Amino acid sequence: MAALTKTEFPDLKLIARGKVRDLYDVDENSLLFVATDRISAFDVIMENGIPNKGKILTEISGFWFELLKDVVPNHLITTNVDEMPEPIRKYKAQLQHRSMLVKKLKILPVEAIVRGYITGSGWKEYKKQGTVCDIKLPVGLRECEKLPEPLFTPSTKAEIGDHDENIHPSKLVDIIGEKYSNLVAETALKVYSKARDYALSKGIIIADTKFEFGVDSEGNLVLADEVLTPDSSRFWPADLYTVGQNQPSFDKQYLRDYLESINFDKKTSVTLPVHVIDNTMAKYVEVYTILTGKAPQF
Ligand SMILES: Nc1ncnc2c1ncn2[C@@H]1O[C@H](COP(=O)(O)OP(=O)(O)O)[C@@H](O)[C@H]1O
Numbered sequence: 001m002a003a004l005t006k007t008e009f010p011d012l013k014l015i016a017r018g019k020v021r022d023l024y025d026v027d028e029n030s031l032l033f034v035a036t037d038r039i040s041a042f043d044v045i046m047e048n049g050i051p052n053k054g055k056i057l058t059e060i061s062g063f064w065f066e067l068l069k070d071v072v073p074n075h076l077i078t079t080n081v082d083e084m085p086e087p088i089r090k091y092k093a094q095l096q097h098r099s100m101l102v103k104k105l106k107i108l109p110v111e112a113i114v115r116g117y118i119t120g121s122g123w124k125e126y127k128k129q130g131t132v133c134d135i136k137l138p139v140g141l142r143e144c145e146k147l148p149e150p151l152f153t154p155s156t157k158a159e160i161g162d163h164d165e166n167i168h169p170s171k172l173v174d175i176i177g178e179k180y181s182n183l184v185a186e187t188a189l190k191v192y193s194k195a196r197d198y199a200l201s202k203g204i205i206i207a208d209t210k211f212e213f214g215v216d217s218e219g220n221l222v223l224a225d226e227v228l229t230p231d232s233s234r235f236w237p238a239d240l241y242t243v244g245q246n247q248p249s250f251d252k253q254y255l256r257d258y259l260e261s262i263n264f265d266k267k268t269s270v271t272l273p274v275h276v277i278d279n280t281m282a283k284y285v286e287v288y289t290i291l292t293g294k295a296p297q298f
């Protein structure tokens with residue numbers, strides 16, 4: 001099966017291609033948000049895609065939007081292509097399971113990261129200076145240890161080809177203003193907490209995750225983008241969790257480990273071998289099945 005790494009719909013107006021998604025304009029209020037099978041790591045898009053990955057991501061996000069809709073409004077209008085406007089419906093074969101009609105929002109230019117456990121770049125910073133995002137943490141934390149409280153650790157949203165930069169939460173005010181910086185922090189923590197409890201009841205630890213928020217025409221804060229997918233989160237199997245070491249995971253870690261093993265320069269795209277494609281997809285499908293309690297519907 002071939003991976004869909006780029007979409008082209010002559011009757012729709014392409015607005016942007018992100019690392020994973022292609023965005024099309026629909027009308028004044030809505031956008032078509034299409035998850036391709038592209039995969040990125042260290043902010044570099046790999047040469048080949050992972051067949052059906054975009055479908056898994058879309059279905060996982062859709063699942064969470066439904067579960068979390070009482071905590072915060074979200075941008076999803078529908079994932080059902082039959083309910084989308086006419087010019088979209090004729091591309092149903094390609095769009096089915098991998099697209100969302102979403103509310104057009106003003107996206108706040110920050111990544112709302114929440115960390116429940118100390119790992120990744122957070123662990124690196126902590127080892128060096130005892131902080132994460134310049135927030136002082138208790139001494140003596142071990143790798144992947146659960147934090148006393150989930151931490152909101154925002155970063156800037158980099159332009160294509162650039163890397164995001166961690167910032168202290170107090171710096172958020174300068175970027176998005178006081179009203180939204182408090183609200184984003186509060187809402188991200190609330191959303192994380194509810195998702196964390198749900199996932200843990202299914203045997204999955206959400207170690208950390210990244211949200212994006214937008215503002216609608218009335219000024220309401222709306223949860224946007226993808227949510228709580230293996231592209232945007234670290235998912236660990238709870239039964240294998242051992243503090244003081246790196247954890248096995250259901251996310252991009254297999255790919256990251258492979259890239260480290262070939263001394264990837266974090267700049268030049270590479271072609272992934274079959275075992276990386278197959279293993280990454282297997283992990284994504286596994287986490288989908290555990291979280292939703294059903295096998296993928298495609
Ligand atoms: N409701 C929305 N309205 C406008 N833009 C959105 C909305 N939801 C998400 N986006 C933007 O769409 C893009 C998603 O594509 P993606 O491939 O994930 O990009 P990135 O490379 O930035 O991760 C992101 O730039 C995100 O900020």
Ligand SMILES: [Mg+2]
Nearest residue numbers: 018019020225
């Ligand atoms: Mg993204």
